Amino acid sequence: MKNKYLFVFIPTLTLLIGILVYLKTENIQQTETKVKVFEEVSNDSPDVKINNDYPFFNSAPDIDSYYTQVLGFLPNEDNLESIKVKDVSYPYIKLNKNQRHILGTIVFENKTKENMNVQSFFMQGNKVAKVKMNNSNEWAYSILYDVQPESSVEININIEWDKDGMNELIFFPLEHSGIEGLYSGQASSIQRYFVTENDTIVNNDTYNQAFDLDLKNTENINVSPIPKWIGKNKQELKYLIDDGTLVTKAPIEGMKLEPIPYNTYVDIVKIDEKGKSSILIEQVNVKKNKPTYIYFDAQQLKELRTSKVKNYLLILNNREKELLSDAKAVDLGLKPFPTSFQAVIEFYKESN
Structure with missing residues (x-):
């Protein structure tokens, strides 16, 4: 008799658990849909x-x-x-x-x-x-x-x-x-x-931030990289106004960062006007006094080109605690100025 009850009980319990999981999932989805764009x-x-x-x-x-x-x-x-x-x-x-x-x-x-x-x-x-x-x-x-x-x-x-x-x-x-x-x-x-949440102690990462500035070449120096859109063969793109909207004459293939006088690494983060974001590329090596060329893969370009909303790319270095290490390096005289930067550039569509 016990085995008979057990035989009936287990499938019933499984069904109830399945219903509860479904209801919980539904509630989570309903909660998420309540988050407005703005x-x-x-x-x-x-x-x-x-x-x-x-x-x-x-x-x-x-x-x-x-x-x-x-x-x-x-x-x-x-x-x-x-x-x-x-x-x-x-x-x-x-x-x-x-x-x-x-x-x-x-x-x-x-x-x-x-x-x-x-x-x-x-x-x-x-x-x-x-x-x-x-x-x-x-x-x-x-x-x-x-x-x-x-x-x-x-x-x-x-x-x-x-x-x-x-x-x-x-x-x-x-x-x-x-x-x-x-x-x-x-x-x-x-x-x-x-x-x-912790008591902050800037550690030896500070010394990785050190660099010297060549005072002979300070004319027209960029203290942070200026991003520019490029097409094929590293060519900077030209722009025009099409029906009140800024567009490029050729499709965007990648990005150029103008030279800066120090080495660093940058992340490229995408955010659209609806609040959706994602990391596109991490830890791009930027070498001092040289332009940096960054190309996106085919899937990333397809999503950007076909998107119905505006997209913006953030260019960021010195992530998280490195922000403090950068500042402390200036305090210790290891670098002449802070090098943490954050730039933003809008992704433009190609003209028809």
Whole structure:
């Protein structure tokens, strides 16, 4: 009799477990679909503070008048630590044990007479992190805000953090200004922070950052590499405007990085305007005083060329704790200036 009950019980239990697993999977999928591409922020939100004081510009009166916009992120002071670099403090983020969120403030200052429509992404290393307003229950992959002319604003936000992920926070404010070629590799408002739960000690990696600068060849020097699109045979591509959109005359095959006066390694990370990201190439060897040519494989190019949304490539070196090692090397006199950089370039389609 016991064997009979057992015979009936085991298949029934298996079926129930299967149903529970299915329901759990369904719930996970439903939860994931609730994550929006962006959270559009309204001015009446309790997490938004608007003023016309320009606190950043006023704190730096000697800043060049050429600069008219600020796009930045400030982590909460409770989690902000720093190391000394000469007479300057270099910040990083120190989390408490089991802390799974990073709180902070997005800061925009707009001294122009035009609106700034900015979509703010936060990435944990190569992966876009979920973000929300402090007083909101809805997670999104970005924060969208329309900055009014001649105004400054602060937005309090909460970033989801994975303790098993990379120890690097990237802030990428994507400005939808309508200016073609804005993300052509020449400028970037990207910020990066090293993130840790431990007491930080900069180790011998610092000495790997050392280099000397040849003072005889400092004219027109690039302290960080400028990315440019290339076609076949390492030829730089030419651009044109097609129906209001910047396109290339020939298809993109790869990327050229202009020479810099030191050796380093770079990662290429792709992110699109919907918040999907992936690592394309890791640890590209950049040799000092020589251009670097990077080619993408056929599948990567196919995905970029056929994508229905805009794609941006981030060029990053000194990942995670190497950010601190770089800064400390400057403090110890092992290099003349910091060499951590972050550039961004938009992938352009070929003209028809």
